Amino acid sequence: MAYTPVRRDRKAPPVRINLLSDTQTRPTPAMREAMARAEVGDEQVGDDPSTNLLCDRVAELMGKEAAVFLPSGTMCNVTATLVYCRPGDEILAHVSAHLIAREGGAHAALGGFQITPLQGADGKFTAETFRAALHPRTRYQPPQTLVSAEQTANIGGGTIWKKADLDEVVKIAKANGMATHMDGARLLNATVATGISARDMTAGWDSAWIDFSKGLGAPIGAVLAGTRDFIDQVWRWKQRLGGSMRQSGMCAAACTYALDHHVDRLAEDHANARALARGLAQIQGVEVQEPETNLVFFKPDGAGISANDMIAALNKRGVQIAVMDGRIRACTHLDVTSAMIEETIAHVREIVRKA
Known part of the structure; x- marks a missing residue:
């Protein structure tokens, strides 16, 4: 079976109003200037100051020990699951989550993971639904290793997880020996809408990430944050998947500019x-x-x-x-x-x- 990339009909009139996605944003002239001025080095050996600055800022923003710059939000999710899980492990996420519906089956193809879809209104599952999906740890069933929540919930309508609900999911997960991962594709949309800081929103979650190529307007990139040990392991997968870059500081500078000018x-x-x-x-x-x-x-x-x-x-x-x-x-x-x-x-x- 052949797979054809999605392309816009070239015979269609020029796009004047682009509501397709916030991924359609283009870097502003000021952002381009910041990219051109970026101080750069070799990212793979930790020698790119602009990338290091961005990662330090995001780690601080979310109250985590460390962070890593990745080409995309999909790679944030994929590298996280590859660190947390082993082939045959079970991940729990909403049925409409990126992990299930928008990442090409990457988690099954690359990690051999089973993702159990949880139902719930507006792209969010309840604590009760999560708890009901848990099963005893026996050799007859896959180890339930990870639970993921998407903030905001894309297909749910850009809806926001309430802080109390996020905290309850963390509480249940920790009581059952599970890791927690927040897909933060539009995390800062949630923080701006609620007034809750990214640090508070992600408190208790083992890992979380921010996508800079959506509403923040950068041309590329996302930053995944967590413990130092977790990020070290993500780096190994980043290398394996071809996500390591050289002078990534030009792209990182666009993300730093976005933090300074495009959040509010x-x-x-x-x-x-x-x-x-x-x-x-x-x-x-x-x-x-x-x-x-x-x-x-x-x-x-x-x-x-x-x-x-x-x-x-x-x-x-x-x-x-x-x-x-x-x-x-x-x-x-x-x-x-x-x-x-x-x-x-x-x-x-x-x-x-x-x-």
Whole structure:
């Protein structure tokens, strides 16, 4: 079976409004300048000062002993599971989590791990659901080694795990000898929306990471944090998987710039998401999930048009957007303005009217 990479139709009109994902952000001119000025060295021998600075800052930000710069959030998740688990071990995560639904089966392919999907509303499982999934440690069942939570929950609607719920998951995991890993793809969206610091949000979790190539606007990179011993072991897998770099400081400098200039502004993305949701909700037949951060999920079925047909119609108008699990997902980010939000609402209203 051949696998074809997803490409945009080259015959489609130019994209003027890109709501496909916050991964579509492009480095700002100021970020590019910071990258050009970055002091660099060989990362593999610990000699890149810009990368070292970034890792130290993220470790401090999340209250962990150490951190490592990785090319992607997927590699953060993969290297973490490869450290924590052995072939045949069981990982517990929400059924819609990146580990299960968005990472190409990497954890099974590379580690031979079994991931048990946990059900729950809005991309989150409850403490009761987690506890009910635990089983006695016998030779008849796989060792339950790791539990993972995704903050924010992407397919759940960009929803935020409550601090109390995260703490309860940690408590249950530790009582049962399990490690805890937080997929922090949009962790800082959660901290900005709640006012809870990243250090407090990740307290008790053995490892956690921040993705810089989403709403923070860097062109590449994520940083995984945990104990020194854990990070040493992640480094071994980073090397094995080809994730070790040389003068990575140019990319790390973009991430440091994002920490200095792009964190607080995530609130603008959240405001734009709420404005989009309000406008869409006023269109008859469009069902909208109230956003908590920068993701807006909606269904136009009640207006007599399918999600795929809506996507096609929007693409013809220069609006790029995604279908995810039967719903349309719009993602706001630093390249999306309030004027673009109003224009998108107008396009949807007109498409529904014609339908």
